[in-house]
Amino acid sequence: MTIRVQAEDFDVGAEYAAMTRGRRSIGGVTMFVGLVRDIAGGEAVSAMTLEHYPGMTEKQLAAIEAEARGRWPLDDVLIIHRYGRLEPGDQIVLVMTASAHRDAAFESCRFLIDWLKTKAPFWKLEATPEGERWVEAKESDDEAASRWDR
Numbered sequence: 042m043t044i045r046v047q048a049e050d051f052d053v054g055a056e057y058a059a060m061t062r063g064r065r066s067i068g069g070v071t072m073f074v075g076l077v078r079d080i081a082g083g084e085a086v087s088a089m090t091l092e093h094y095p096g097m098t099e100k101q102l103a104a105i106e107a108e109a110r111g112r113w114p115l116d117d118v119l120i121i122h123r124y125g126r127l128e129p130g131d132q133i134v135l136v137m138t139a140s141a142h143r144d145a146a147f148e149s150c151r152f153l154i155d156w157l158k159t160k161a162p163f164w165k166l167e168a169t170p171e172g173e174r175w176v177e178a179k180e181s182d183d184e185a186a187s188r189w190d191r
Contacts, residue, residue: 048125069143071150079129088168091124113145159186
């Protein structure tokens with residue numbers, strides 16, 4: 042398990058190589074890379090600034106990761122979430138899950154992204170031509186996350 046909250050960008054290929062190197066029990070790796078879009082709600086976005094409380098954020102991400110491990114047989118999990126000022130096209134989040142079985146890898150990756158979107162304590166400030174605005178929680182994200190309610 043690796044969880045990092047960082048300002049720096051990440052190298053997807055290097056992270057994949059680090060996760061799989063020498064591990065022959067892994068049958069599949071699924072990954073999701075989130076990027077900053079240049080439009081949101083029909084308006085242009087020139088930048089997004091993410092804020093978080095160090096310590097609290099990592100603790101919550103670890104709890105979400107532990108929930109995934111309780112639901113699926115996973116060989117490894119990687120979560121990297123960036124903070125600070127990001128521009129359209131920048132990588133913002135990476136989730137990788139590895140398992141002996143593809144269904145576990147696919148489903149756990151989807152679960153982690155859905156729960157990160159709704160349960161991870163990040164605050165997002167978008168810069169638009171009309172000024173800055175805080176991003177509100179979206180009902181569609183809550184609906185996506187609710188599929189995992191037990």
